[in-house]
Amino acid sequence: MSRRLWSKISGTDVLITCNMSECVRKINNNREGCRVLFDLSVCRQFIRRVMGRAIDFLFPPQCSLCRKPVQLANHLCASCWSDLHWITGPVCKISGVPMPYDLGAETLCPAVIVSPPAYDWARAPLAYEGSARSLVSRFKYADQPELAVMMTQWMVAYTQQICDVNSLIVPVPLYRFRLLSRRYNQAAELARSFARQGNYCFLMDVLQRHRRTQPQVGLGKHKRKQNVRSAFRVCESGKTKLDGRHIILIDDVLTTGATVNACCKVLRAAGATSVGVITFARVV
Numbered sequence: 001m002s003r004r005l006w007s008k009i010s011g012t013d014v015l016i017t018c019n020m021s022e023c024v025r026k027i028n029n030n031r032e033g034c035r036v037l038f039d040l041s042v043c044r045q046f047i048r049r050v051m052g053r054a055i056d057f058l059f060p061p062q063c064s065l066c067r068k069p070v071q072l073a074n075h076l077c078a079s080c081w082s083d084l085h086w087i088t089g090p091v092c093k094i095s096g097v098p099m100p101y102d103l104g105a106e107t108l109c110p111a112v113i114v115s116p117p118a119y120d121w122a123r124a125p126l127a128y129e130g131s132a133r134s135l136v137s138r139f140k141y142a143d144q145p146e147l148a149v150m151m152t153q154w155m156v157a158y159t160q161q162i163c164d165v166n167s168l169i170v171p172v173p174l175y176r177f178r179l180l181s182r183r184y185n186q187a188a189e190l191a192r193s194f195a196r197q198g199n200y201c202f203l204m205d206v207l208q209r210h211r212r213t214q215p216q217v218g219l220g221k222h223k224r225k226q227n228v229r230s231a232f233r234v235c236e237s238g239k240t241k242l243d244g245r246h247i248i249l250i251d252d253v254l255t256t257g258a259t260v261n262a263c264c265k266v267l268r269a270a271g272a273t274s275v276g277v278i279t280f281a282r283v284v
Contacts (some may be wrong), residue, residue, distance in 0.1 A: 064147055065134055074150040076131065083130040087284070095257075096123040098284055117257055118264035119249070120274045124282035125158035128253055132281040136252050140186045148186075151280045152193040159278050160198070164246045167276070169195040169202045172251040172263055173209040173232070190280065191250035200248070206238030207263060224258035232263050234270040243271035254282035 061070050063077035070077050076084075090102040092109035094117065099107055126132040139147045171191035179185055188204065195202035211231045234242065247267050249260055254277065264275045 064144075064150065065131060065138070074146065080131045080134075084132055085127040085130055087125060087127060087282070091123075094119075094121055096121065096282065118261045118268065118275070119277045121162060122254060122257070122260070122277035122279070122282075123159050123162060124254055124279045125154045126281040127284045128255070128281040136281060139189075140182075140252065143183070145184050145186070145189045148189040148193040152190055152197055155190070155194055155278055155280060156198045163198070163200075163248060163276070163278075165199075167200055167246040167248045168242070169200045169248050169250060170207050170267070171204070172249060172259060173205075173207050175209045175212050177212065187251045190252060194250055194278070203238065203241060206234060206241060207267065208233055208235055221256045221258065224256050225261075228259050228262040232266045234266055239270045242267060244273055245271075247272045247275045249275060249277045251277070251279045252281070254279040256283075 061073040061075070062068065063070050063080055064074060065080045066077060068077045068079070087096070087098055090099040090107065091097060092099060092112055093106055094112045095109055097109045097111070099109065128136070135147060135151065138144045139151065169191050171185060171187040173187070174182070174185045192202055192204075194200070209231055210233050213228055213231050249263055249267070251260060254260060260277045260279075264277070267275050
């Protein structure tokens with residue numbers, strides 16, 4: 001009786017010992033696997049760093065505007081940087097236009113009081129002059145979409161306090177024929193990079209420009225408004241995505257606001273709770 005009992009106990013002991021050994025072996029294997037993964041991630045980072053330095057050695061970084069040598073790619077030299085005119089200090093609560101005096105956070109500019117816009121707020125980090133104007137020109141007409149990364153870094157940093165983290169990012173669309181001739185939509189490139197850097201949801205084809213319009217450059221305020229009237233629409237599949245959501249409309253430059261106002265009216269009609277506007281630069 002005692003032998004049987006001891007054999008049972010011994011068998012149990014052996015089983016427990018075997019299970020413990022198996023667990024220890026699995027734990028060691030997991031540790032080795034984690035160590036291998038860690039080593040691989042370190043190797044990848046090292047390879048990227050070496051490759052980046054090799055590329056910089058073979059193709060030295062240049063200023064995005066004047067092509068002078070700079071330390072990092074997609075940066076400006078000191079001369080071009082000093083020609084940027086940042087919008088700082090007190091601004092209108094809605095339009096983001098600089099105010100001459102600080103009259104409080106709820107201050108509105110005369111233009112907003114006389115003619116309230118369709119958007120809830122608008123912000124731009126830079127005035128549309130100097131290096132900012134040159135960057136927009138190169139970005140739009142000189143086939144340099146890579147500038148979007150640098151431009152949106154400033155846009156994200158400037159607007160992070162006002163943006164809702166659950167907002168949807170929507171670009172101002174181009175008409176299809178103009179998109180074919182230009183090969184890319186500058187607003188869409190900015191919106192895609194802005195969403196990636198700010199961890200927002202990006203919606204590409206929700207807002208559409210279904211009617212051909214003249215270029216807004218050179219038109220007066222009244223003609224700009226007539227030019228984009230009824231030019232935008234929201235696709236049927238996009239209405240459910242916009243319903244009850246906060247929208248951030250992205251464009252390159254804000255001038256009279258005719259284009260973004262026309263877009264915001266359509267987005268609100270589709271059910272958007274609020275619409276904010278962020279551009280790289282604006283006319284002040």
